[in-house]
Amino acid sequence: MTSYWRMAFRWGNQGTEVWKQCRDQGIAAIGYYLSDGEPIVGDCSKIKEEEFDTVWRSKALPAPASQSSLKHVAYHMDKGDTIYVKEGTQIVGRGTVQSKYKYRPGLVKQKGIRWEHYVEVDWDKNFKPFTLNLEANQNTVLKLDTERLEKIHAMESKSDMLYDYVDDVLKVNEGEQYITEAIFRKRNRKLIEQKKTDSDYRCEVCGMNYEEVYGEIGKNYIIAHHIEPIGNRDGSSPTTIDDIALVCSNCHNMIHKINPPMTVDELSNQINK
Numbered sequence: 678m679t680s681y682w683r684m685a686f687r688w689g690n691q692g693t694e695v696w697k698q699c700r701d702q703g704i705a706a707i708g709y710y711l712s713d714g715e716p717i718v719g720d721c722s723k724i725k726e727e728e729f730d731t732v733w734r735s736k737a738l739p740a741p742a743s744q745s746s747l748k749h750v751a752y753h754m755d756k757g758d759t760i761y762v763k764e765g766t767q768i769v770g771r772g773t774v775q776s777k778y779k780y781r782p783g784l785v786k787q788k789g790i791r792w793e794h795y796v797e798v799d800w801d802k803n804f805k806p807f808t809l810n811l812e813a814n815q816n817t818v819l820k821l822d823t824e825r826l827e828k829i830h831a832m833e834s835k836s837d838m839l840y841d842y843v844d845d846v847l848k849v850n851e852g853e854q855y856i857t858e859a860i861f862r863k864r865n866r867k868l869i870e871q872k873k874t875d876s877d878y879r880c881e882v883c884g885m886n887y888e889e890v891y892g893e894i895g896k897n898y899i900i901a902h903h904i905e906p907i908g909n910r911d912g913s914s915p916t917t918i919d920d921i922a923l924v925c926s927n928c929h930n931m932i933h934k935i936n937p938p939m940t941v942d943e944l945s946n947q948i949n950k
């Protein structure tokens with residue numbers, strides 16, 4: 678049976694940095710150290726769960742919340758489990774566990790922090806953070822009971838709905854139908870200006886020119902549509918002038934009527950029939 682966990686990645690006020698490092702490495706890590714930097718408990722795969730507490734107590738004072746957190750990572754987390762990441766009063770990440778416990782000295786290192794116990798995790802890159810305090814804050818790793826899990830699921834669907842709603846509002850806002858396109862325009866203002874200046878301000882789909890229809894007020898008006906090449910939606914390659922199409926707002930709406938958007942040629946072929 679898969680389990681659900683809430684985990685904090687904290688070390689004083691450096692928790693944020695540790696979480697970023699874990700996210701980038703695709704892991705969930707934890708570590709407890711003595712003041713001389715020696716781990717309280719080393720490779721747990723070499724220690725039976727029944728012996729763990731004895732090993733801990735031979736090195737350090739009892740610390741039930743810490744012991745239980747490390748035991749969860751070492752013995753209880755399993756492939757397919759879900760981990761929610763806590764940062765203050767927010768849930769900032771969610772991932773699916775990909776491996777059982779592993780141990781690698783030097784895995785996460787920052788200013789004396791050495792977190793070497795970990796599981797591999799596939800972190801959800803599209804996760805939308807939300808505020809939720811589940812208490813039990815002294816537990817770095819907390820197994821979620823039904824009640825806490827229901828609270829998380831309720832917030833997840835609320836936050837999904839909220840983000841969908843925001844998307845919808847932005848889609849209706851003419852000229853900035855998509856937030857990604859709005860961001861694209863802000864980032865590529867110069868390139869867009871250049872493309873417009875070199876153009877005849879005519880819609881590349883229907884040939885409409887705003888000045889011809891509306892007079893002076895329509896002069897030099899045209900919409901920059903961002904052509905996203907299929908299979909290159911992470912925006913990794915630099916933008917060129919060919920990534921921009923100049924269109925009227927009617928054609929722009931039609932282009933975005935479907936998702937992924939139609940190409941300029943596809944729409945042109947439809948209206949020229």
Ligand SMILES: [Zn+2]
Nearest residue numbers: 880883925928
């Ligand atoms: Zn047009």
Ligand SMILES: [Zn+2]
Nearest residue numbers: 858902903929
């Ligand atoms: Zn567009």
